[in-house]
Amino acid sequence: MKIAVLISGGVDSAVVVHKLFQEGHDLHLFYIRIGMDNDEGDCSAEEDIEMCTLIAHKYGLPLKIVSLHKEYWDHVMAYTLDTVAKGLTPHPDMMCNKLIKFGFFEQRWGKDFDKTATGHYASIKEKDGTLFLATAKDPVKDQTDFLAQISYDQLSHLMFPLGDLDKAEVREIAREANLPNASRKDSQGICFLGKIDYADFIARHLGEKPGPLIDIATGKKIGEHKGYWFYTIGQRKGLGMSGGPWFVVKKNIRDNVVYVSNGYDTKLQYGRRIPLEEINWISGIPSSLNAEGECSFDITFKTRHTPEFLSGKIIKDSEGIRIISESDVQGIAPGQFAIIYSPDKTLCLGSGMISANIPKRKTSSGRNKVSATPNQSSTSTI
Missing domain, CATH: 2.40.30.10 (Translation factors)
Structure with a gap:
């Protein structure tokens, strides 16, 4: 089978390459490059590409670096900023999968292959002739919640080779195969934002708009916030108040007011x-x-x-x-x-x-x- 493999430089996608290579498939590796919003390139890309190149050389496979920079910022981050500005909580990782990895990539490159494989922890099951997105063996690493906006057509063209493995097994396979990134730490952060601080990113694009922090139980002002778009319902960290825990429970977008409640047990x-x-x-x-x-x-x-x-x-x-x-x-x-x-x-x-x-x-x-x-x-x- 001719398969496009999306690799990131991490151990998960490297093990996908190893597994599919061992099964005898015709593999073509792709790294999706997304730059920062200032066009300087993302901070970890060079290290990621170096790791991807080592994987490609190890198995004698072609590696193509493709850019979806403009598409990412025009769609995923535009959605993120628009959602935040409305006082809502966005999900950029979900939109990145739907629009970038399985959207623009599939339309331009993935369509030329029998399947596209990724290192997501998820599975695909068939029931009564219909394919379903299914949960992975590892409940902690399961990523179906990041994939839940994809279409049936997208699902039908995907492979998730790690769905029947837990993280410890993936690490063990990587060590046994002597993969160069066997011990590399998992990436953190929002999709392609890499090491960019999310609050700094929001501040750069939306600025700050100070407003009152109100104790919803008493109606009294107990502090000041930098702008309602920095806060989400249920948030605890980053409020900067003593005597906590404090939780964000409500936002008044029109008046730029953030309401908080004290304690773990408040209804x-x-x-x-x-x-x-x-x-x-x-x-x-x-x-x-x-x-x-x-x-x-x-x-x-x-x-x-x-x-x-x-x-x-x-x-x-x-x-x-x-x-x-x-x-x-x-x-x-x-x-x-x-x-x-x-x-x-x-x-x-x-x-x-x-x-x-x-x-x-x-x-x-x-x-x-x-x-x-x-x-x-x-x-x-x-």
Whole structure:
């Protein structure tokens, strides 16, 4: 099989190369280069490319460095800055996968290959003739939550060779194969931002706008913030106040006010009702949801990157579509995504953006755009 392998210089994608090479596939390696917003190039790219070059030489494989700099900043970071400026919480890693790695790369280079393989910790399973994005063996490293906005067409062209391995096994394979990056630390940070500090990045583009920090329990001003766009619902770190813990629980965008609550146990940090919009069902709208009239079905879900799943229901009625959780959810942040899984936690069905507006009863449900691939009428059974 002729396979395009996206490599990053890290151990995960290097082990993907090793595994697929051992299986006898025709491999072509690609490194996607994204520069900084000042066009100086990203800080770790040279080291990454050097590592990728060593991997390519070890296996005698071609390596092509492709640039998607403009596309990344025009789409992923424009989305990020626009979302932050609206007072919402963006998910740039998810959009990077959807638009860059499996969007522009596939359109320009990946399309010429039978499959595109990556080092993501995820799996693909087939059920009743339909492919599903499935969780990885390693629950801590599982990255399906970063992939939950991809389309069915994108999923159909992908391979995730690490889905049946945990991180310790990946490291062991790398050591046994004498890979040059066997002990290299995993990358941190947002997608291609590398070592850029996220707050510094936001400040450079949006500036600062001082405003009051208000204790929501007393209504008293207890401090000052640098601008509502630096804070997200549920945030604890970076508030700069003593006597904590303090958590961000609400933002007034119009008046540039950030509300905080004190202590771990305050109910103001929690909720069970999560309204969704712009839902992406990767393998088609679940048949239960596709029924006429009001309906509901059981799911598991996540609202942040964590190995833990929450249980709940998807509800569709005159209010639109929402998740009702069986337990309290901390820090429900509008703009972020709720990742929807099957009840047994094995299949990632898709994701929906958490709405900033709680719909009122007896209003049109048209505000909630529901997308499915390959078409809106397609269904899947879970």
